[in-house]
Each structure stands twice: as C-alpha cells, then as structure tokens.
Amino acid sequence: MTESAPLPPAAGPTSPFQIPDYRRFWVARLFSVVATSGMVVVLGYQLYDVARGQYGMDIKQAAFMLGLVGLVQFIPQFLLTPVAGVVADRFDRRLVTGLTMVLDCSVAFVLAVATGFHALSLPLLFALAAAHGTARVFIGPALSSIAPNIVPAPLMPRAIAINSMAWQIGSMAGPALAGVLFAIYGALPYAVSSALLAIAAIGAFGIRRLPPPAENSKAHPVRQIADGFRFVWKDRFLLGCITLDLFAVLLGGATALLPVYARDVLTFDGQPIGSYGLGIMRAMPGLGAALVATALSRRPVEREVGTKMLLAVAVFGVGTIAFGLSRNLWLSLAMLVLIGAADMVSVFIRSTLVQLHTPDAVRGRVSAISGLAISCSNELGEMQSGVAAALLGATGAVVFGGVGAIVVTLAWAIGFPELRRARTFAAKYQS
Template structure:
C-alpha cells in the first residue's frame, strides 16, 4: 500500500488581485466611482447653468449655488454618519455597499428622465444632490471596511494603492466620459451611470458573506456610536490623520469652482472651454492620482511615511495656488494633475495607517468618522469655496485655500508630532 502524498500547501497570494473577492470589490469600486463622479460633475454643471440661464443669476450668485449644493450633500453626512458607522459594524458590509449602489442608480435614473424631458429645476437638482449625499454616507464606511476583511495585513499597503487606482481612474474617466456624453445628449451621462451602477452592485453582492463580530450584534447601538467617537478621540495618531485631511482639503479644495473656470475664466482659441473643458479639467486630478497610485502599487512607500504624508499635503496647497493664478489652459491642467498626485500620496498613506491602526470590531465606525471628515473637507469645502468666491472672486478663493492648506500642514506637523514620527506601516491590529 503506497502512501498518498499530502497536497502541497496553498501559497499565500502575492498580489491582492489573486484574491477573487478583492477582484469583485475592485470592479464594484471602479464602476461605482466612474458612474457617480461623472454624474456629480454633470449635476454641478447643470445646476450652475440653470442658475445662470433659467434663473438669471450673475456669476457670483450662481457660484454661491454650487457652494449650497456642497452643503446640501454634506448635511446627510453630518446627521447620519454615526448611524452609518454602526450599520457597517453590525451588518454584512457587502450588502450595505450593494444597496447604496442601487440607490445611486435610482438617483441617476431620475436625473436621466428629468433631463430628457427638460423639467430640471434648482429644487430638483438640490434634492438629487441630497439623496446622493445620503447614499455616500452609508457606502463609505461599508466599502472602506471590506478590504481589511478580504486581504491579508501584509498586502494592505498594496491593496490600498490598487483600490485608490480604481477610485482615481474612476474620478478621471467618469467626468471625462460624462463631459463627452453630455455634449452628445444631455441625458446620456446619467443613463450610462444607471448601467454602470447596476454592474457595480452585482460585484458587491458577489463578495463572500462578511458577518460582523458577535459582540457588535449584541451591543447597544447608542453605546457603539459613543465608543467609536471615544476611540478616535483617545487615539492621537488616528485623530491627527483624520483631522489633517479635514482642515487641509476644507480650505484647499478648488474643484467646486471648476464650472466657473470652465464657463467664465479659462478660454481655448478665444472661446470658453465649456463642458468639454470642465470634463477634462475635472479629470486631471484623477490622472495625476492614478499615475501615482499605479507607481505605489508596484513600489509601496515603506519608510518615513508620516513625513511624506505631511509633505504631500503641503504640495497639494502649492499646486492649488498655481491653478488659482493660472490663466493658461495647459498650465491649469498641469496644476490640476499636481493637485491629484499630491493628494494621492496623502490619501494612500493616511488610509493605510488608519486601516492598520484600527481593530476590526470598530473599523466601520472609525471609517464613518473618517468619511465624515472627508465629507466635511469636500462638501463643506465646496461651501467654503462658494462663499469665498462670492467675497473674493474665484481666483482669490482658490489662492486663499491653497495658502490655508500649507498653514494647516505646518500646524499639524507641530501639534501632532506622532504623525512626523511614523516611520512605517507596521500594523497595530490584525483582522
């Protein structure tokens, strides 16, 4: 009788893409970002155009409407973030992500029909922006918490970079595609978003079940909310990482004013760059970020991660100032690429540090708090940009924001020395 040789042990994956669930996760992420980023850009352009044309507003008044749209998207984030974090820690995260993608598909469908039948109005556009803000508050914690559950800790830095590639490729491709489709037929980009979000939802639902930790199903939701905020407040390292992005991008965001630059400031051959130019400009930060993400996926940052994160935020501010002052289209596009590249380095390092320094039982709530900070920096940043543009003009608002981002970087480098001293991505918690 001969002994049957034991099967050779399965080798550990060397790339996140060797994991089937990560591939589904990545596709869902990519398609949803392409769909929603294109949808939001067209929504902003339509809101500004409707305000200028249908309602007869001046440039400053219409720019202020863009700021209000940011506020409308932020309010659901502010109110529902604690609930979204608890939901991500108590229920299957892939199901939450899939359902929110279905909700975004319904929003895109409403905008498709409203645009096709020419019944757009400011109240309808604001309502759809608020609905999308509600969707985002739930999808953020769920999606952000999935990767550490399906990828080994040693592959997380690479997974974060690859995941960021999906985000940035989507952020780059979505607006560019939407701008072209909008020029062909105004309703077309929304219809494309419906199809892409349906595919993304299928990918999310296809990930294996991710049951939450047993203690999360038994704890009282209100206590879980308080525990999540207490955990972040008591961990200076996490607090510094999260608030750095909050205040730097809150002041330094320029994307809310891109419709102003496209319609009334930047020209090409003597004509405003319009919707084509808006799509290209909106894609440029994504291009810079995608190039950096592709590089980081092959050669992850390993040393002096904290100092590099701070330098990246400062570079973000410098590029923002350059964009604000530029009147040359090509220089403006180059500055936008620099904004995206610097932001990608900061996001990559910060996301990896936060994920690896947070236990799984509280990861959904910490991701929700981090998402709230990102929402504050984006949506309230849009509001700040709109208000600043009304007071200082578009150029003054963008330059003011870039200077503010640099000042915040210096303040955090001094106030949170833990960030400067972070040398590596060494995981504090294992999933």
C-alpha cells in the same frame, strides 16, 4: 508501495487580485466611482448653468449656488454618518454596500429622466444632490471596511494602492466620459451612470457573506456610536490623520469652482472651454492620482511615511495656488495633475495607516468618522469655496484655499508629532 511525500502547503496569494472576492470588490468600487464622479460633474455644471440662464443670476450668485449644493450633500453626511458606521459594524457590509448603490442608481435614473424631459430646476437638483449624499454616507463606511476582511494584512498596503487606482481611474474617466456624453445628449451621462451603479451593486452582492463581529450584535447602537467617536478621540494618531485631511482639503479644494473656470475664466482659441473643458479639468487630478497609484501598487511607500504624508499635503496647497493664479489652459491642467498626484500620496498613506491601526470590531465606525471628515472637507469645502468666491472672486478663493492648506500642514506637523514619527506601516491590529 511507498507512501508518496505530502504535498507542500499551498502558497498564499501574492497579489490582492488573486483573491476572487477582492476582484468583485474592486470592480464594484471602480464602476461606482466612474458613475458618481461623472454624475457630480454634470450636476454641478447643470446647476451653475440653470442658475445663470434660467434664474438670471450673475457669476458670483451662481458660484454661491455651487457652494450651497455642497452644503446640501453634507447635511445628510453629518446627520447619518454615526448611524452608517454602526450599520457597517452590525450588518453584512457587502449587503449594505449593494443596497445603497441601488439607491444611488435610482438617483441617476431620475436625473436622466428629468434632463431628458427638460424638467430641471434648482429645487430638484438640490433634492437629488441630497439623495446622492445620503447614499454615499452608507456606501463609504461599508465599502471601505470590506477590504481588510478579504485581504491578508501583509497585502493591505498593496490593496489600498490598488483601491486608490480604482478610485482615481474612476475619478479621471468618469468626468471625461460624462463631459463627452453630456455634449452628445444631456441625459446620456446619467443613464450610463445608472447602468454602472447597477453593475457595481451586483459586484458587491457577489462578495462572500461578511458577518459582523459577534460583540457588535449585543451592544446598544447609541453606545456603539459613542464608542466609535471616543476611540478616535483618544487615539491621537488616528485623530491627527483624519483631521489633517479634514482641514487641509476643506480650505484647499479647487474643484468646486471648476465650472466657473470652465464657463467664465479659461479659454481655448478665444472661446470659453465649456463642458468639454470642464470634463477634462475634472479628469486631470484623477490622471495624476492614477499615475501615482499605479507606481504605489508596484512599489508602495515603506519608510518615513508620516513625513511624506505631510509633505504631500503641502505640495497639494502649492499646486492649488498655482492653478488659481494661472490663465494658461495647459498650465492649469498641469497643476490639476500635480494636485491629484500629491493628494494620492496623502490618501494612500493616511488610508493605510488608519486601516492598519483600527481593530475590526470598530472599523466601520472609524471608517464612518473618516468619511465624515472627507465629506466635511469636500462638501463643506465646496460651501467654503462658494462663499469665498462670492467675497473674493474665483481666483481669490482658490489662492486663499491653497495658502490655508499649507498653513494646516505646518500646524499639524507641530501639533501632532505622532504623524512625523510614523516610520512604517507596521500593523497595530490584524483581522
């Protein structure tokens, strides 16, 4: 009997979705984003409404409260981000992700109960916002560092585009769903968020065990923190990528003031657009980003990636200026779609470059530092928007931020020529 010919080796995956662990990762990411983006929208609206109604504040004072809630969420990010990076590099990243999602699930549950029993107050809302920020500081580095451990390097650009789809679909669906649920019954969006976070935690726990790099278990945690910051500081390419997002979005974020536009600026048929309109507005950047992410997952950007990243940030600033000046609801929604689309291009390119230019042993800490920059740009951006609105009004604050984003783009194009020179996503490190 003749021997049968040996079977050819099994072909590797051609899509991240062919990897079971990636499917669990993606579901955990999607459900957590739907839950948390909806929570943030309702919490902001409730805080603004409580400040205006229960505490008798005027528009500028209540807008300043929206800025303070950003600061309250940023403080735990600032204090705990170095610790979170070390935790992501020293322990099983899927366990860290799952456990902190359970914490965020508890925050949503408490908000549901407090809303249902009409027990909301500014101190309680600020305290729960801080708890939510604490959970996010640990979820971010651990979850972001999982994908390179379960996806081959050649598939990473597609994986990051699909990751962004989960983020943007969640950012689009979460606020819209929360707005509708809030109109039905105030506690309902928080109850749904709590259930979604529980499912996301189960998905994270279902990923295979991810032991940390051996060298990280021996180093002193304080030294690891310092090494992470030193690594980013010495690598001008990473430093430019991370700080571009930090300063551009810090100045250019308009989302913090959307409750002001929903309650007191934009109208439909002569009436303020209210919580329904707020949910729709918060969904529009996600819609633009989801459309772009879908296109990128099929045909990722491959050439002149640095220049395209910088141009996307400039378009983000232009869209922000146009939104700030608009009083037409449809134009405002269109500009929010443009803002989301431009931000998606920037996020996709920057995230891919950072992941592929960071060794696995320090990836958690670099992700934590990147997360701190994002937190600065988002939460401190909300603080900046609130203060600017108190001084310039909502329109002046948004326009000022858009101009600032454009100025930052020009400054970084000159100050970090490494960004302009990035032609492709060629991986510097592979897991």
